[in-house]
Amino acid sequence: MTEENKFEYREVQRPRQVWLWGFILLDVAFMWYWFIQQIIFDAPIGSNPAPDAITIVFWLIFGITIPMLFGLLRLIVEVHKDGIYIRFSPFHFQFKKYLLRDLHEYERITYNSLKQFGGWGIRRNAKGEIAYNLGGKQGIVLKLKDNTVIIGTQKPEELKKLLDSVVKHNEN
Secondary structure, eight states, X not given: OOGGGOEEEEEEEOOOOHHHHHHXXXXXXXXXXXXXXXXXXXXXXXXXXXXXXXXXXXIIIXXXXXXXXXXXXXXXXXXXXXXXXXXXXXXXXXXXXXXXXXXXEEEEEEOOHHHHHSSSEEEEOTTOOXXXXXXXXXXXXXXXXXXXXXXXXXXXXXXXXXXXXXXXXXXX
């Protein structure tokens, strides 16, 4: 890793909501049950069963693809000497950079993602603010030249202190 790409701080977040994992596991269990009953045992479910093609498509989407994507889901936040780098895997193939030269101000905040952004993930609200989060209520708001970005974090104090240090270093 080159000196310019070396990070000062790194946080990797994964979904931690037990109720969400439970919902996904119930969904997966039902999809596999439906698939095995109808396709493997040739015993359609219900009085008006779906065609086999629909069963296979639903099984592929809800029984395999969505749970696999959810299992791969993670938010990576890195602070480098030149800025903050964010990657929401598996949707971002490379880091999204928010450079310090574009940063006007930042602060630690407590917010409600459901009220402000309608949920979790990569979200944009009516004000044009962008949020990257996987749960929780703590974050750092970055006020940039063009927009405002909120980054959810499980370690808000640590991230804020490191940002203070990096910004101070760049001012000198």
